[in-house]
Amino acid sequence: GAVVSQHPSRVICKSGTSVKIECRSLDFQATTMFWYRQFPKQSLMLMATSNEGSKATYEQGVEKDKFLINHASLTLSTLTVTSAHPEDSSFYICSATLGVAWDNEQFFGPGTRLTVL
């Protein structure tokens, strides 16, 4: 099946630093990837849609200058949390689609738990 990986799985950083999270589709090419954040016991909130070779589309209320997304290839998208602060601590999850599936299934990565001290 389609596998999506994320790296790192867990990161702890100091306030004011930047953190990069990678999302890779391992066995398929993903023209579209999505980034979500999830607070404990809450739902997944879509942050942005990432298309290979073009600028990401951010959801309302998501600061594009704070959450930089790059989708440089068909198998890799990165999310950089710039100047992270404690309120950015969350579970960040990416997903990817095959692009042609009738059921529009999204394949999710295992997530990255970010803790900002």
Added chain:
Amino acid sequence: GQSLEQPSEVTAVEGAIVQINCTYQTSGFYGLSWYQQHDGGAPTFLSYNALDGLEETGRFSSFLSRSDSYGYLLLQELQMKDSASYFCAVVMDSSYKLIFGSGTRLLVRP
């Protein structure tokens, strides 16, 4: 804005049947998906309904009524491993963009 409502928690016993409802109000709609997520894990796809009616996949079935903006996930022969959070999600458009519901925590008791 977008709105998907689900019950916050459901408890059932092993072997029983449970139904998790979802009502939605969204600016776009291609179909309704259901995902399962165990604590600390990634969401995994369960089912998708684009048309009205019932879709069955093993112990899980999903129903959609587009005219009522309503769907449900039916879990039969519950097992302890089914204890997890279940999310309905609207596929908004051809970009496969998903908007997730608030999630339902299912606890299966022996």
